Each structure stands twice: as C-alpha cells, then as structure tokens.
Amino acid sequence: MSIVVQKFGGTSVADARKIHLAARRAIRAKMEGNQVVLVVSAMGHTTDELVRLAYEITDRPSKRELDMLLSTGEQVSIALMAMAIQEGGYEAISLTGAQIGMLTDSAFTRARIRSIDAGRLHDQLRRGRIVIVAGFQGVDADFNITTLGRGGSDTTAVALAAALQARMCEVYTDVDGVYTTDPRLVPQARKIDTISYDEMLELASLGAGVMHSRSIEFGKKFNVIIHVRSSLTDSPGTMIMSQPPGMEDVVVRGCTLKRDIGRITLVNAANRPGLVARIFEEIAARQLMVDDIIQNVAAGGDVVQLAFTVAGDDLREARLAAEAVGRQFDVAQIEVDDQLSRVSIVGVGMRSHAGVAARLFSTLAAENIRVHNVSTSEIVISVLVGSADGERALRAVHAAFELDREPAAT
Ligand code: ASP
Ligand code: MG
Numbered sequence: 001m002s003i004v005v006q007k008f009g010g011t012s013v014a015d016a017r018k019i020h021l022a023a024r025r026a027i028r029a030k031m032e033g034n035q036v037v038l039v040v041s042a043m044g045h046t047t048d049e050l051v052r053l054a055y056e057i058t059d060r061p062s063k064r065e066l067d068m069l070l071s072t073g074e075q076v077s078i079a080l081m082a083m084a085i086q087e088g089g090y091e092a093i094s095l096t097g098a099q100i101g102m103l104t105d106s107a108f109t110r111a112r113i114r115s116i117d118a119g120r121l122h123d124q125l126r127r128g129r130i131v132i133v134a135g136f137q138g139v140d141a142d143f144n145i146t147t148l149g150r151g152g153s154d155t156t157a158v159a160l161a162a163a164l165q166a167r168m169c170e171v172y173t174d175v176d177g178v179y180t181t182d183p184r185l186v187p188q189a190r191k192i193d194t195i196s197y198d199e200m201l202e203l204a205s206l207g208a209g210v211m212h213s214r215s216i217e218f219g220k221k222f223n224v225i226i227h228v229r230s231s232l233t234d235s236p237g238t239m240i241m242s243q244p245p246g247m248e249d250v251v252v253r254g255c256t257l258k259r260d261i262g263r264i265t266l267v268n269a270a271n272r273p274g275l276v277a278r279i280f281e282e283i284a285a286r287q288l289m290v291d292d293i294i295q296n297v298a299a300g301g302d303v304v305q306l307a308f309t310v311a312g313d314d315l316r317e318a319r320l321a322a323e324a325v326g327r328q329f330d331v332a333q334i335e336v337d338d339q340l341s342r343v344s345i346v347g348v349g350m351r352s353h354a355g356v357a358a359r360l361f362s363t364l365a366a367e368n369i370r371v372h373n374v375s376t377s378e379i380v381i382s383v384l385v386g387s388a389d390g391e392r393a394l395r396a397v398h399a400a401f402e403l404d405r406e407p408a409a410t
Contacts, residue, residue, distance in 0.1 A: 003125065003166040004029050007039040007135065007157035011174040012231035013077050014044035022172065022231060023084035026130050030090060035125040037164065038132045039157040040081055042073025047150070063108035067137075067147045070109075071097070074134035074153070081132045092130040095120075097137035097145070102156070104138035104146045111138055111146035112214075113155070116163040133160060154215035162222035169219070169226045171211065176230040177237035178203070178210050180254045180403040186395050188404035191237070192253065194244035199253045202346040202380050206256040216240065251349040251356060252401040257394040259387060260312035261291070261340040263372075264322045268332040271297060271304040275329050279306070282321035288314045291342070292373050292384060309373075309384065312338055340372060341390030343397060344382040357381055363400040369393050 006029065008022045022038075030036045041047075050069050054061040061069075078094035085092035101117025124131045135153025138146045148155050154171060161169035176191060178200065183189040195203075197220035204213040210228060219226050219240060229237030269275055276295075283290055294307040310318045315338055322334050350356050357374075360381055364371060369392065372384040385393050398404065 001033065001035050003037065003161075003164045004034040005037045005039060005157050005161040005164070005166045005169045007153060007169065007171045008041065008081075008231060009153065009171070009173045010041040010044055010046070012172050013040050013081065016080075018231070019043075019077070019080050019084050020087075023081060023088055025172070025231070026085060027088050027090050030130055034167075036130045037121065037125070037160055037166070038081060038130065039135045039153055039160060040074065040077045040132060041135050041153040042070075043077050043080075046073040046076070064144060067108045067111075067145050070147050071134070071137040071145045074136055078132045078134045085130050085132070090130055091128055092132060093124055094132040094134070095124075096134045097156075098139040098143070100133055100160075102138035102159075104140055104148070106140040106142070106144065106146065108144075108146055110149040111140070113138060113148070113159050116159060118163045121160070121164060148214070149212070151212040152214070154212035155218060158215040158218040158222075158224050158226060161224045161226075162218055166224065169224050171226060171228045172231035173210070173228060174231065175210065176233065176235060177228050178208070178240075178254075181256060181394060181398050182208070185257060185391055186398045188398065190404055190406070193236070194239045194241060195253055196244055196247055196348055197240060197242055198379060199346050199348055200240045202344075202377075203254050203256060206342070206344045206346065206380070206382075207258040208254070208256050211240075246407065248349050248352050250347055250407045251353045252345045252347040252403065253349075254347075255343065255345045255394060255397050255401070255403065257390050258342040258344070259390060260338075261309050261342050261384065262312045262315035262318065263292075263307055263309045263337040263340055263384075264315070264318050265305060265307040265335040265337070266322055266326060266329070266331045267305060267335060268303045268330075269306055269326070270330045271302055272329065275304070275306065275325070278325045278328065279308070279321065282324050283308075283318065286317050286321055288318055288321065290318075292375050292382075294373050307373075309340065309342075339387045340384050341387050341393075342382050342384055343390065343393045344380055345397060345401065346380050348379050350379055350381070359400060360397060363396050364393060367392060367396045369396075 082094040104111035135156040226240040
C-alpha cells in the first residue's frame with residue numbers, strides 16, 4: 001500500500017473548522033487506499049506567541065527551555081487533529097517527536113535530524129490508523145526536547161516521507177504553490193508548476209519564504225517528490241522534484257528580492273597575509289553568515305578595500321568583528337551601509353544558456369539602477385542594489401525574463 005505524508009502548516013490548522021477540513025483531506029487520502037501520515041504545525045500564530053511569552057520573562061531565555069516551550073504548540077494541534085479524524089469515523093493516533101524516535105543532535109532551536117524510528121510508524125499504519133506526528137520537534141540522545149528551527153515542520157514532513165519511502169509529500173499551506181516571485185511585490189508573478197530541488201533550494205535561501213530550506217535538502221537527498229499546494233482548494237500546486245519536464249529549457253525559473261542587507265567596508269586595510277583569515281575568524285566566532293565578499297586591491301597592492309555583506313540584523317555584530325581586526329591591520333575607517341537589497345535570478349537552464357547575465361545587467365541599466373556588487377553561482381546571479389531600487393529592479397527583471405509567461409512546452 002502506498003504511503004502519503006500530508007503536512008498542514010499553522011494557517012491550515014488555525015481553528016476548529018480548519019482542523020476539520022484538514023482531517024477530511026486526510027480521510028479522503030485514506031479512502032483512496034493510501035496509508036496516511038499527517039504532520040502538523042502549531043495552530044495559527046501559537047509559536048510566535050510562545051516566543052513572545054518567553055521574552056516577557058527574560059531577554060535571554062535558555063535555548064533548552066525555549067524548545068521545551070515551543071514544542072508544546074504542535075502537541076496541541078496533533079491531539080486536536082486526532083480527535084477530528086476520530087470524529088469523522090476513522091482511527092487516528094497522535095505522536096510527539098519523541099514518540100516516533102525523531103532523534104536529533106543537541107543544537108537547541110536549530111537541531112538537525114539524525115534518525116527516525118520508521119518501525120513504530122509502520123506498525124501504527126498497518127493497524128489501519130491515520131498517524132498524526134508533531135512537526136518541528138525531536139529529542140536528543142539525553143531525551144531533551146529539541147526543535148528544528150522556525151518553519152521546521154516542513155523538514156519533519158519530508159524526512160518522514162523519506163524514512164517511510166512515501167509516494168509523495170504533500171505540503172498544504174495558505175498559498176497555492178511556489179511563485180516566480182513574491183506576488184505581493186509583482187502582481188504578474190505566476191505559479192510554477194514544476195521546479196527542481198536545486199532551484200527551490202536557492203529560492204528558499206534567497207528569501208522566498210514558502211518552504212524550510214532543510215526540507216528541500218532532504219527531498220533532494222532522498223528523492224521525495226514534494227507537492228506544495230493550497231489547503232483551501234483541490235487545484236494542483238507546485239511539484240518539487242529532481243528533473244522537472246523540460247528543465248533545461250527554462251533559463252530563469254524565478255527571482256527574489258532580499259531586503260535589509262548590510263555591508264561593512266574596511267577602508268584602506270594593510271594588505272598583509274592573514275587579513276582575510278582574521279576577519280573571517282572573527283565572523284565565524286560570532287556565528288554570522290556572510291554573503292558577498294568584495295575585495296579591491298589598489299595599484300601597488302599594499303592597501304586593500306575589503307567589504308562583506310550580512311543580514312541587517314547581524315550588522316552590529318559584524319561591525320564589532322571588523323573593528324576587532326581593523327586595529328591590527330591599520331584600517332583607516334570602517335564604513336557601514338544598511339541601505340542595500342539583493343535581487344537574484346535562479347534557474348538550472350543558466351548552465352546551458354549564454355547571455356543571461358548580459359540580459360540582467362542591461363535590464364538594470366535601462367532602469368537606471370546602480371549595481372553595487374555581483375555574485376554568481378552555477379544557477380544563480382545576484383546583484384546588490386540600493387534599497388530604494390529593490391522593488392523596481394525585481395519587477396523589471398521579472399518582466400525581462402518573461403516570468404509572467406508559461407514556459408514554452410517541449
Ligand atoms: N510551529 C513552528 C513555527 O512556527 C514550526 C512550523 O510551523 O513549521 O516555526
Ligand atoms: Mg512554514
């Protein structure tokens with residue numbers, strides 16, 4: 001019998017009516033002859049509310065206790081979901097992360113999954129039950145409750161689908177799929193029918209908020225087909241898979257805008273060996289994530305301008321890191337720019353098509369938009385632009401690559 005994993009996000013279980021709707025969907029999948037596993041998030045904004053409560057008590061809540069607290073949200077919704085399914089006349093059982101042997105490391109608030117005890121789940125499924133698993137949570141080797149990071153229920157769902165060799169992982173949410181870009185910023189944005197794991201990973205890490213990045217990594221590793229779709233309709237959403245049809249023909253699959261990027265520049269640093277190493281030691285020690293690294297060596301090579309970008313939230317810490325190194329390398333001045341955004345285009349088709357970068361730059365030029373830096377990888381080109389230009393750049397790029405049009409059939 002084939003196994004289907006259905007994941008319902010917070011908005012899809014926000015109240016009793018929605019829980020009943022989700023339960024009905026699970027029952028339908030069961031009636032169609034599948035073994036059904038549900039993964040649910042906490043109801044509505046419960047998790048935010050719990051975080052807020054913690055910070056009402058203290059500015060520095062212990063991460064272990066945060067996880068203890070946050071995991072309660074999902075425990076509420078799995079119990080209610082089981083009741084709703086039982087009310088519909090079907091057998092159901094709710095299980096916490098610990099109860100399904102969702103073993104993680106001990107990195108509280110951002111734990112990584114080590115293993116899952118699929119045997120227990122199979123056992124329940126064989127008894128004909130719909131199994132409802134708490135998303136987002138696990139347990140470490142010492143039985144401490146852990147969580148997988150905000151949005152982590154997606155990862156629970158895909159990991160379960162992998163462990164159970166499910167036919168499909170359906171992710172039900174309040175949007176009807178993955179879009180070519182954020183439709184709130186670009187009304188012409190279009191729902192994508194199929195997308196590769198690699199493209200989806202890039203879109204997720206570049207700020208398209210639909211799926212938890214780690215869930216896509218799992219999907220890719222274990223080849224789980226992920227169907228992101230609306231909990232309100234029956235229309236198909238977006239299929240995330242390894243080889244979407246006509247994959248190489250679509251040059252650009254989507255584009256993103258990430259706001260609030262900060263840049264730190266070390267002006268006139270002495271270009272001695274070890275400069276870059278020292279900066280990145282300081283950054284690593286503070287667990288900051290750096291995106292762009294921009295280095296200019298002036299004629300002669302003794303003096304260097306070294307800049308790097310971080311998320312705006314990390315700017316203060318990043319400045320401290322730069323200052324710690326600045327004294328050692330005779331840095332004249334440290335400049336901080338907090339008015340930047342990053343526009344990126346993503347597509348596996350870029351590997352086999354020339355002229356993509358040229359089209360991007362001429363589009364921005366035609367809009368009279370200044371480019372502060374360019375970074376590329378195999379399937380992504382990103383440009384740093386001023387915050388004030390971000391949305392306009394995104395719209396222009398979306399139009400230039402005709403993302404509002406259905407990709408040509410092959
Ligand atoms: N409830 C958790 C959160 O809000 C996990 C999830 O919804 O995926 O982050
Ligand atoms: Mg989510």
